[in-house]
Amino acid sequence: MTTPDESPIIRTSSKRMTKGILIVVITLAFGAAIIIPYWQTMINHPPIASTLKHEEGPPTPSGTQTSIGTMEGVTNQQQKSTEKTNAATDNQSSTAATEGKDATSAQPSNVAGPPGTSLTILEGSSVQGNPDFDPDTLTVKKGDKITVTNKDTLPHTVTSGASPTDPNSAKQFDTSIIEAGATADIETTNIAAGNYPFYCAVHPYMMGKLVVQ
Ligand SMILES: [Cu+2]
Structure with missing residues (x-):
């Protein structure tokens, strides 16, 4: 005894069966074609909870960011x-x-002694009376490159000359502004041997001396 419901299945021809399977296979193939290119992205960007534990995640390209604020x-x-x-x-x-x-x-x-090619601007240098340049007198050999490190929390300069009113101010060298924590180089290749006072253009009471041998 056959019910009306069963009859279509029983009567399905092999041709229709093949068609049906083909539709399923094509649907799966399309799904795979969409998912596979993003597979790596999805692995790299797991849900928020696991992202928080995962500390060394690679930087996210902005294009793939979700619009969720917390994310x-x-x-x-x-x-x-x-x-x-x-x-x-x-x-x-x-x-x-x-x-x-x-x-x-x-x-x-x-x-004797290490060659002085490092000049440090000490923290607190901007306060008048505080130690500023370390060393106060820096001795280098002509041709040495001096690396100036600003360890203060304010910008400073290393400018040749005795003061801003010195007619030779900034003639020999001038780092221009060195931001807090930044470094600057002074080349001495074109500086003749001699003694050169220098100061900070921002805080002219910060003074030091460069000796080129
Ligand atoms: Cu200064």
Whole structure:
């Protein structure tokens, strides 16, 4: 005994069966074609809860960011921390490069004491009376590159001359503004041997002396 409901299935021809299977296969293929290109992206950007635990996630390309506010916040924080890490790495590598240069330039000279190619602007330098440049008198050999590091929280300069009214002000060298935490180089290749006072253009009471040998 056959019910009306069963009859269409029983009567299905192999041709119709093939058609049906083909439709299913094509649908799956389309689905796969859509999902597979984004597979890696989905793995890289799991839901928020797991993103928070996952500290070293790669920076998100802005195009794939979801519009959920919290998600953007998390992603931005990730990007910031990644940038910080990059900046830190850059600083380290530049420091390493400087140290490497110092070490190599130290070897040929038999002069006692390390060659002074580093000038530090000490923290608190902007307050008159505080120690400012370290060392106060920097001695270099002509041709040395001086690396000035601003360890203060304010911008400073290293400008040749005794004061802003000195007619020779900034004639020999001038770093221009060095932002807090930044470094600047002074080339001494074109500076004749001699003594050169210098000061900070922002705080003219900050004074030091450069001796080029
Ligand atoms: Cu200054």
